[in-house]
Amino acid sequence: MSRDALVSDDLAVKFTTEKDSPYTRWVKSEGLDIVSSLYVPDLHAVELKPWARRGGMGVFLNHDASRTSNDCYVCEIPPGKALAPQRQLYEEMVLVLDGLGSTSVWNEAGQRTSFEWKAGALFAIPLNAWHQHFNGSGTRPARYVAVTNAPVVINAFGDLDFVFNTRYDFPDRFSGEPSYFANGGAQRGFLLETNFVADAVNLPLVTAKERGAGGGHIRFSLAKGHMNSHISQFPVGTYKKAHAHGAGAHVIILNGEGYSLMWPEGEEPRRFEWKPGSMIVPPNLWFHQHFNTGTTPARYLAFKAEGVSIRNAQGVPKAWISRRLGGDQIDYADESPKVRQLFAQALAKRGLTPRMDAAYEAELTELPPVLRGDS
Numbered sequence: 001m002s003r004d005a006l007v008s009d010d011l012a013v014k015f016t017t018e019k020d021s022p023y024t025r026w027v028k029s030e031g032l033d034i035v036s037s038l039y040v041p042d043l044h045a046v047e048l049k050p051w052a053r054r055g056g057m058g059v060f061l062n063h064d065a066s067r068t069s070n071d072c073y074v075c076e077i078p079p080g081k082a083l084a085p086q087r088q089l090y091e092e093m094v095l096v097l098d099g100l101g102s103t104s105v106w107n108e109a110g111q112r113t114s115f116e117w118k119a120g121a122l123f124a125i126p127l128n129a130w131h132q133h134f135n136g137s138g139t140r141p142a143r144y145v146a147v148t149n150a151p152v153v154i155n156a157f158g159d160l161d162f163v164f165n166t167r168y169d170f171p172d173r174f175s176g177e178p179s180y181f182a183n184g185g186a187q188r189g190f191l192l193e194t195n196f197v198a199d200a201v202n203l204p205l206v207t208a209k210e211r212g213a214g215g216g217h218i219r220f221s222l223a224k225g226h227m228n229s230h231i232s233q234f235p236v237g238t239y240k241k242a243h244a245h246g247a248g249a250h251v252i253i254l255n256g257e258g259y260s261l262m263w264p265e266g267e268e269p270r271r272f273e274w275k276p277g278s279m280i281v282p283p284n285l286w287f288h289q290h291f292n293t294g295t296t297p298a299r300y301l302a303f304k305a306e307g308v309s310i311r312n313a314q315g316v317p318k319a320w321i322s323r324r325l326g327g328d329q330i331d332y333a334d335e336s337p338k339v340r341q342l343f344a345q346a347l348a349k350r351g352l353t354p355r356m357d358a359a360y361e362a363e364l365t366e367l368p369p370v371l372r373g374d375s
């Protein structure tokens, strides 16, 4: 039995007008497509269309909740060119996929700064700051992927002139500080407060045993924004615990090879292969689980909006809490035997074996008891 909650055409047609929104009409007016995407094999190769207003090429890759939460787009700047300047009342986080270049950022007060980037750089656009991206190569395109909360803002106001042409600075977010986009920042626990990461692929991480298998983790608050992002890494021969959360996490593989399983509760897992540049977008409340089948650590970047996190009363995301405690993370001890079989088979094809015993044993020392009545 399918658990995708699909209904008859008769019922679906009664809601079709609600699929159209100021946001979807804006994307159409830009001359671009919205490609429905829970899995993109290679962001480096995804097909783009001319984006006349910005002076580049682009495509929107949106998950199932994109009308109301956060969207994703890929953009390419032609060799030797710059995109048109833009400011916007929504937040935007950027990962450079290919090439090199620079970005100028300025505000109504005339305060200006600029910084250079190349593939692997991560940054965000300060709210409503003017910004312009330049390709630093005269021979090769520069390509980036961005996640924004444009759907929330455009749908809330429905007025493009207001969203893209409001004269207002947010000085607490950006005031032209010369070092605003310097690489570095203050680390507090898992959170790195920074506006620019020059090389997300090699950024040092913090140990995070809570997600299983001895992984590394770091979280970002970029450009003093409300949207958030994190990087996770997990070792050779290991996999992470399955968990579920709200829609809007855009998981972009930075390094390594492997696959992810994704499934709505009660259904068989579906398998998606990945490599650097692949993107996985778990649909709302689907379980998902990431497996490293390569010979190097596997690292991914997740661009999110707060709506992804379903938190307990202490503010802890339930995706970090055992299902045995009412959370949304499946302990290794409770996963399907098929999960381990599939992983062992995938590794065997490459002459590798799982390195999960230490993680399984470590979990047993902290595993909450199964509640009576649970299975």
Ligand SMILES: [Fe+2]
Pocket (backbone or CB within 6 Å): 243, 245, 249, 282, 288, 319
């Ligand atoms: Fe997740």
